[in-house]
Amino acid sequence: MKKGLIIKSTGSWYQVQEIATNTIYEARIRGKFKLLKTRLTNPLAVG
Known part of the structure; x- marks a missing residue:
């Protein structure tokens, strides 16, 4: 599995x-x- 960083x-x-x-x-x-089933609008974060 590749590893990465969310930049945007x-x-x-x-x-x-x-x-x-x-x-x-x-x-x-x-x-x-x-x-x-989370109530989060965006479960991932930049950085």
């Missing part, structure tokens, strides 16, 4: 910088984060 959040889209190669990816939340 816009709505449900995130810009994630891969730590090993400094490549920036556009990503969305899916899987476990989306299945959690």
Whole structure:
């Protein structure tokens, strides 16, 4: 699994910088984060 750092959040889209190669990816939340029934509007944070 790749590791990265969230550098920007816009709505449900995130810009994630891969730590090993400094490549920036556009990503969305899916899987476990989306299945959690939390009341948070944005469960991920930049930084």
